[in-house]
Amino acid sequence: xxxxxxxxGPFNVPxxxxxxxxxxxxxxxxxxxxxxxxxxxxxPKLLMSVYSSGNEDxxxxxxxxxxxxxxxxxxxxxxxxxSATYLCVVLTNTGNQFYFGTGTSLTVIP
Amino acid sequence: DAGxxxxxxxxxxxxxxxxxxxxxxxxxxxxxxxxxxxLGQGPQFIFQYYEKEERGRGNFPDRFSARQFPNxxxxxxxxxxxxxxxxxxxxxxxxxxxxxxxxxxxGEGSRLTVL
Numbered sequence: 001x002x003x004x005x006x007x008x009g010p011f012n013v014p015x016x017x018x019x020x021x022x023x024x025x026x027x028x029x030x031x032x033x034x035x036x037x038x039x040x041x042x043x044p045k046l047l048m049s050v051y052s053s054g055n056e057d058x059x060x061x062x063x064x065x066x067x068x069x070x071x072x073x074x075x076x077x078x079x080x081x082x083s084a085t086y087l088c089v090v091l092t093n094t095g096n097q098f099y100f101g102t103g104t105s106l107t108v109i110p
Numbered sequence: 111d112a113g114x115x116x117x118x119x120x121x122x123x124x125x126x127x128x129x130x131x132x133x134x135x136x137x138x139x140x141x142x143x144x145x146x147x148x149l150g151q152g153p154q155f156i157f158q159y160y161e162k163e164e165r166g167r168g169n170f171p172d173r174f175s176a177r178q179f180p181n182x183x184x185x186x187x188x189x190x191x192x193x194x195x196x197x198x199x200x201x202x203x204x205x206x207x208x209x210x211x212x213x214x215x216x217g218e219g220s221r222l223t224v225l
Contacts, residue, residue: 044153097168
């Protein structure tokens with residue numbers, strides 16, 4: 001079983017739409033959780049951390065459910081510039097290994 | 111400030127050959143990690159080095175090896191290349207091992223094609 005599972009999509013949504021991505025992880029002892037963004041043929045970059053209480057950064061909201069081992073990312077009012085692959089990332093309890101999901105592809109259509 | 115730099119950016123090898131990929135972390139960062147990203151997949155962890163010591167190793171064969179130098183730069187070596195080794199190899203630096211900030215700073219990667 002993979003450490004991190006994501007629906008690869010693709011998600012094609014119109015500008016202004018709200019879209020949600022989900023992710024599950026297998027190691028209940030995992031300590032930290034993140035969403036990274038990767039543009040086509042570019043390197044991944046940190047989008048936001050995910051906290052148990054849920055956290056928001058502008059149009060982006062991330063949530064964590066430790067009991068269900070589930071992470072989500074909500075994007076409101078989608079912009080064309082949001083088109084990218086969104087990677088769910090989990091840091092192991094040993095603190096030295098990040099596990100990346102397959103990534104979910106998002107295309108925002110004018 | 112310079113970000114993470116990797117070289118070469120692109121290279122083509124044939125099966126059975128050996129390759130060395132290089133990475134310079136952000137100044138002040140002491141931890142370097144290597145990831146393999148096959149097309150359509152997320153990055154897969156290969157190694158982490160901190161203060162010149164291996165701190166983590168992913169599920170890769172012994173053909174893969176790495177080291178970190180006193181200036182914190184790093185090399186990834188792959189021997190006896192297979193077609194399946196074709197991928198984007200990403201280097202990421204962070205201030206220390208096990209950072210909880212989650213900020214891995216990636217280089218642009220070395221794209222390896224094995225023919």
